[in-house]
Structures are given as C-alpha cells and as structure tokens.
Amino acid sequence: MGNERARGGEGRKSVAFVTLGCAKNEVDTEHMRARATAAGYALTDDPEAADAIVVNTCSFIQAATEESLEAIFEAADLPNVRDGGAALVVAGCMPARYGEDLEAELTEAGAFVPCSHEDDIVLVLADVIGEASPGAEGAPARGVAGERGPVSAYVKISDGCDRFCSYCTIPYIRGRYRSFPLDDVRAEVAAKVAAGVREIVLIAQDTGRWGTDFEEPSTLAALVGALAEEHPGTWFRVMYLQPEGLTDEYLEAVAAHPNVCDYFDIPLQHVDAGILRAMNRTGSRGEFEELLARVRRRIPDATLRTTLIAGFPGETDGQFEELCAFVEDAGFDYVGVFPYSREEGTRAFDLPGQVDEDEKADRAQRLRDVADAVCAPRVAERIGRTLDVLVEGREEDGQLFGRAMCQAPEVDGVTYLEDGEVGQVVRVTIGDTLLYEMEGA
Ligand code: SF4
Missing domain, CATH: 2.40.50.140 (Nucleic acid-binding proteins)
Incomplete structure (x- = not known):
C-alpha cells in the first residue's frame, strides 16, 4: 500500500496520530511519535494532510472499542485515505485484543500494530508509505511533553498486569507485568524536566508493583524517592496505586518529600468481600477502612481518590447499598464510578447473576450522586486555605x-x-x- 505522494511539505512523508483511551495510551502514542520523528517523518495534526494516519485504539471495555471503531471509520472515510494516497494504521489495544479477526474485518487498514509491537512503528510506516525522506532527521521532536502541553506529563513506569481481575481485559491485551528499568524512567523524567515539565505523573496498570519483578527487586517508594530527590523543583504524582501497593515504606516516601503529591489514587472497585472475591481481588470494607485510616494517620492532609464498579454480576441490592454506605462514610475527595461492562474473554463474562443494563446504569448514577454529595463539600472545605x-x-x-x-x-x-x-x-x-x-x- 505504499504511495509516492508526499503530503508533509518539502517532500517529507507525514504522519498523523489519533489517540483514544487513557493516559497510558497517550504515552504510547507519544513514544510512537518520537520514533517517527527521529526516523525523519514529519508529524501533522491534520489527518487529511497526512501520508499515514495511525489510530491508537483502546478496547478496555466495549464502549471504548466502539469509540475506537468510530475513529477508524472516520479516518478511513477521509479523502486522502479513500483515494489511496494515505495509509491507515490501526495500533494499540484493538489489534492486541482481536488479532486476526480484526484484520479480516477491517480491510480499510493497511497495517495493524498491537501494543507489544509499537516499538516497530517506523518499520510499519516504511512499509505502508515508504521510508522517511533522507535529510529530514532534524525534524522537531514534538510530543516530548505529552499531549497536554509542556507543564505536566505522564511517564509510564511499567506495562501489563498480573492481577487478572475477572472483569478486565488488560492482562490479555497488554500481557504480563513488566517494570521499566530505573535508568529508563530516570532518563525519560530528566528529558521532560529539561523540556520544562513541572509535574510528572507516574502511571502504569499497577504502579505499586513497580520493581518487584527485577532480579534485584526494588519498590515504588525507592523510585519515587530517587526521582523526587533528583528533581526537587518538580511535582511527582502517582496514579493507579492498587491497595496492596500502599505500603508503609511508600507512605514514608511521600511524607519525606514535599514535591511528591500527598495524593492517593487507590482503585478499590468494591467493598463487599464476596464481590471482591468474584472480581478476583482481595479486601473487604473493614480492611479498606483500616487502609484509609493508616494513610490519614501518617499523612493527615492526604487527598484520596478511588474508582468503583456498580452492577457487577451477582451484586445484590444489599451489597450495592453497602457500597453506597461506604462512600458516604469513607471521606474520599474524588470517586470515579463505572457501570460493570461485560467483556468477552473475561471470566466475569460467564458469571451468573448478570445485572440488567438499565439497572447497572441506575446504580452507577446513584453511586455518583452519593459521591458528589460527600466529595463536593470536602472540596468546599478548602475555601480559605x-x-x-x-x-x-x-x-x-x-x-x-x-x-x-x-x-x-x-x-x-x-x-x-x-x-x-x-x-x-x-x-x-x-x-x-x-x-x-x-x-x-
Ligand atoms: S489491576 Fe485488575 S483492573 Fe487493573 S489492569 Fe490489572 S487486571 Fe485490570
């Protein structure tokens, strides 16, 4: 599907990236953009003017898959793609999750790049639009600071997940947990700080597990402490900290470094022990209350965020009420609520007691209302501070x-x-x- 038309100006082949999904996907796009730039391709924000459009998809849940498909069809319908002058590349979670089935269905695409092969994006681009023009190596390294501007940037510290929560597709899409080496994370942070970034947001599917898979194991606390000391003028924030990762050592690292945000994003998903077991997760309401108390004992001003799932298979009215009661009492500052999404290929797909779609949406909305009623006043308590x-x-x-x-x-x-x-x-x-x-x- 190569073509000789150069749309990037000055004879350079140009590439447009379209990103769906979460911050982790944004980081993956950023890395692909950096590779494309280093190889001499020009980047453009205008897919209609590009020689290749890379749609970095998300398929974590059904709704995300549908959104990604829409973006793919939108790109496939652009005049430059329709007339064969530009190539369409589908990258990320969808090719990882649906593999050959997707390739058979999406004949509009010239290439598929699952997450695990994104490092090969330059080879794929060379295949579909030809190699970058010689002499173009000086192209500006756009995207160094991420999509949200130069002040704050995400840095991914690992990929994959070993937890296999029964509702989640990520371990199948992204593979087993792999921590990125300390020196790689350090180098990426240093480059961003040098480019003017003032806040580094460390992300992963499971940040608290960082370093446990090294030959000489390390910890998130050691990583955050080292980064915070290397860059005292930069804020560090950690997202997606599973409850098991909230160790005393980590709390000490946060307490010891004023530039590490005293912010704890702890996805709990539910509090009923039976539902948690069915989710293949650990914990209970009592254990989580103790966990939050432990955080507040060490860091009284801690900001607490969680995410919860409403309408998991088998969730009774009583178990849902318990979840609402927990949110009313726990004192979170922010709560993200998602209705359970039934995903093919996961163990929860076949669980009995699937909750009706309308009922799931109702429960999710009720839980959001409960959360707003307790969280907004907590935000208002900051008036005067x-x-x-x-x-x-x-x-x-x-x-x-x-x-x-x-x-x-x-x-x-x-x-x-x-x-x-x-x-x-x-x-x-x-x-x-x-x-x-x-x-x-
Ligand atoms: S911790 Fe659970 S929900 Fe999060 S990515 Fe891993 S398997 Fe999925």
Whole structure:
C-alpha cells in the first residue's frame, strides 16, 4: 500500500496520530511519535494532510472499542485515505485484543500494530508509505511533553498486569507485568524536566508493583524517592496505586518529600468481600477502612481518590447499598464510578447473576450522586486555605487555570486564578468552589 505522494511539505512523508483511551495510551502514542520523528517523518495534526494516519485504539471495555471503531471509520472515510494516497494504521489495544479477526474485518487498514509491537512503528510506516525522506532527521521532536502541553506529563513506569481481575481485559491485551528499568524512567523524567515539565505523573496498570519483578527487586517508594530527590523543583504524582501497593515504606516516601503529591489514587472497585472475591481481588470494607485510616494517620492532609464498579454480576441490592454506605462514610475527595461492562474473554463474562443494563446504569448514577454529595463539600472545605497551584494555561477567554497537588490532571477539576505565568507554582488562597473546581480569592 505504499504511495509516492508526499503530503508533509518539502517532500517529507507525514504522519498523523489519533489517540483514544487513557493516559497510558497517550504515552504510547507519544513514544510512537518520537520514533517517527527521529526516523525523519514529519508529524501533522491534520489527518487529511497526512501520508499515514495511525489510530491508537483502546478496547478496555466495549464502549471504548466502539469509540475506537468510530475513529477508524472516520479516518478511513477521509479523502486522502479513500483515494489511496494515505495509509491507515490501526495500533494499540484493538489489534492486541482481536488479532486476526480484526484484520479480516477491517480491510480499510493497511497495517495493524498491537501494543507489544509499537516499538516497530517506523518499520510499519516504511512499509505502508515508504521510508522517511533522507535529510529530514532534524525534524522537531514534538510530543516530548505529552499531549497536554509542556507543564505536566505522564511517564509510564511499567506495562501489563498480573492481577487478572475477572472483569478486565488488560492482562490479555497488554500481557504480563513488566517494570521499566530505573535508568529508563530516570532518563525519560530528566528529558521532560529539561523540556520544562513541572509535574510528572507516574502511571502504569499497577504502579505499586513497580520493581518487584527485577532480579534485584526494588519498590515504588525507592523510585519515587530517587526521582523526587533528583528533581526537587518538580511535582511527582502517582496514579493507579492498587491497595496492596500502599505500603508503609511508600507512605514514608511521600511524607519525606514535599514535591511528591500527598495524593492517593487507590482503585478499590468494591467493598463487599464476596464481590471482591468474584472480581478476583482481595479486601473487604473493614480492611479498606483500616487502609484509609493508616494513610490519614501518617499523612493527615492526604487527598484520596478511588474508582468503583456498580452492577457487577451477582451484586445484590444489599451489597450495592453497602457500597453506597461506604462512600458516604469513607471521606474520599474524588470517586470515579463505572457501570460493570461485560467483556468477552473475561471470566466475569460467564458469571451468573448478570445485572440488567438499565439497572447497572441506575446504580452507577446513584453511586455518583452519593459521591458528589460527600466529595463536593470536602472540596468546599478548602475555601480559605492557601495552596500551591501549578499554573497550566489559559482558557479560550483568557482565564488562567492550574491545579493544586490535590487535583490530578483530567479527573479532579482545576483551580482558576488571577496571576501567574504558565509553568510557575504560585500560592493561591481558595476563595470559592463549584463542585470540583476551585477559584482563587
Ligand atoms: S489491576 Fe485488575 S483492573 Fe487493573 S489492569 Fe490489572 S487486571 Fe485490570
């Protein structure tokens, strides 16, 4: 499917990336972009002007698969793809999950690149649009700081997952857990800090497990401590910390480093011990309450976030009520709620007691309402407090915004403020809040 038409200007072949799904996928796209750039391809944000369009898909749940398919069909319908002048490449979770079935169905695509082969993106591009033009190596390294601008960036510290939660496709899509070596993470963080990034968000499917698979095992606490000491002017934030990863050693590392956000994103998914076992997870309401108490004993100002699933197979009214009661009492600052999604190929797919779709949506909404009723007042309790805010940018109307340590990117709202430069950390006294947004006085 090669072609001789050069759409990238100055004779250079150009590539557009379209990313679906979570922050982890964004990081994967960023790495593919960096490889393409280093190989001499030009990057463009305009798929219609590209020689190749790489759609980096998500298929974690059915809804994500449908969204990815829509993006693929949209790209396939662009004039440059329809007339054969541009190649369509489908990358990421969908080829990993559906393999040859997908290739047979999606004849519009010229190539498929599952997650495990994304390092080969340059070979794939060479195959579908020809090699990058000679002499183009000086192309600007766009994307170094991620898609969200230069102030904050995600860094992935591992890939895959060994937990095999019964509802989850990730271990089948992404494979077994693999920590990225310390030196690689360090180098990536150093490059981002040198490029002006002021907040590094460490992500993985299971961040707390980092280092346990090394020949000489290490820990997330050691990693975070080392990074925080190397870059004292940079904020570090850890997401996706499974309950088992919340060790005392990690709490000590957070307490010891003021530039490590005292922010704990702990996906619990449920609190009923029976449901948790059916999810192939551990814990119980009592254990989780003790876990949260342990965090607060060591770090009284800790910000706590969790994610929960409503309507898991077999969830009774009583078990759902217990989940609501837990959210009412636990004092989380932020709660993400998802209705259970029945995914083919997972063990939970065949569990008895599947909950009706409408009922799942109702339960999820009820749980969100419970969460809003307890979390929004907690955000409002910050009125009058003075917080460090990292200035991120301006809205279209010129309004300056940033985030405090208690606000993770993309999920917890922002803080509006009057004065400051993008990239600066400024002291802001909170004057008002609106649900999850905060405003400087
Ligand atoms: S911890 Fe569970 S839910 Fe998270 S990626 Fe691993 S298997 Fe999936």
